[in-house]
Amino acid sequence: MKKLYSLFLLLMGLLCLTSCGDDDYTYTAPETLNVTKADLYFTSSGGTGIIEIKSNNGLQATSSVDWCTVSVSGGVIAAKVAENTSIESRAGTITVSDGVLTSLVAVYQEGLACTIDTSTLKIVNDNGVNSSYITIDSSSSYAINIPSYATSWLSCIDEAGKVTFNLTANETEVPRAANVIITSGERKVTLTIAQYEFAGTWTADFLNSKGVSTTEQVEIADLGNNKFELKFKAPYANAPNPVFQCTYANGTYKIANGTAMGQYAVYYLFGIFSSEDGYFSWDTSYTYSSSFDVAEDCIISSVWR
Known part of the structure; x- marks a missing residue:
């Protein structure tokens, strides 16, 4: 009986020690740099964003992706993002350190979005002077290529996405046409503009x-x-x-x-x-x-x- 009583006291002592140890433990999160500003959300056209860090030490920064390059000036990190020519969005991280503390900052870029409305385009034009237009809405820059064999009679004017095609009168009595190519990133659209009399x-x-x-x-x-x-x-x-x-x-x-x-x-x-x-x-x-x-x-x- 005395042995059982001693064993009971020993177990109670262990329980008290364990309980006291659990009550005294508090989790402390790792200390990180003080990021006061992070402007790193980009459209497909790319650009430059900044990260501002409050630190008394010199900063170093590295990027996890090749399409984002970084440079450091004092407490400011500049992130330069290249144009995204894919329709897929993409993301990466920038690691900033002052030699003691480290922070990870996310960088995100949208994919290419480009719509071309051709509902107002006259695909076939008569032999007189003609004009019609298309509307382009693109998150990145685009290029319009009129083939060299058609530049004598076909031209275009781009006014904030409203692209007007102008045709001179066809006095050759021969049908003529051109394949106009519009490119924006990886997207490529071919438009055929013709001028002739079907009769x-x-x-x-x-x-x-x-x-x-x-x-x-x-x-x-x-x-x-x-x-x-x-x-x-x-x-x-x-x-x-x-x-x-x-x-x-x-x-x-x-x-x-x-x-x-x-x-x-x-x-x-x-x-x-x-x-x-x-x-x-x-x-x-x-x-x-x-x-x-x-x-x-x-x-x-x-x-x-």
Whole structure:
């Protein structure tokens, strides 16, 4: 019994020592530098921000990322951030020390944001003097490149993101167009601006009913209200000329399937196109579309699909 009583007193003593030790312990956070100002949030265009430190010792600073460089002048650290040409945002840290204390300061930069509104751009212009514009909203600088072969008739003026394209009158009687390239960081947009009269004589390359490649002249007439008529050469003697009517909207021409093309003897003719799978349909909701492409040699071509 005496042994049990002694053991009980010993355990109580240990418990008291442990409890007293827990009550006397307080956590002390590591001491850091006194950062009075940190302006390190950047848009994609980059720039310079500062960190202000209150310290009696000389400061040293290092950056964890190569796109942010730092320099020290007294109690001020300047952080220079390069342009971010990626759409991804990025972050890093700047470590500041006075030889005794150290602080970590975060630096953050937004990704590139660039929108180009082309809804007001005239892709296809007639041969007269013309102008239309686009709107660019970019968080970084951008460049507009008009190819050298088009600078004699096509120019642009940028007024705070409203870019107006001006076209001189086309007196050459030859269709002309240019691929204008807009770049902002890693983003690249190509705009085609053309000037010609769709009505007139064009050269058509196509496969005839026997699958043989054929080239012939096609006469295109302007019917008004953005409607045109394409007249091909008659396939047989005394046969009528195949005539296709198409509509135009925003640089794209469309021919409806299953439309009437006239009469040949006792036959009524309709224009019906085959699909890529070789099937035919009378459905007039199907259309074949075409828009114009411009090659580097300024040759304009159009493929109907």
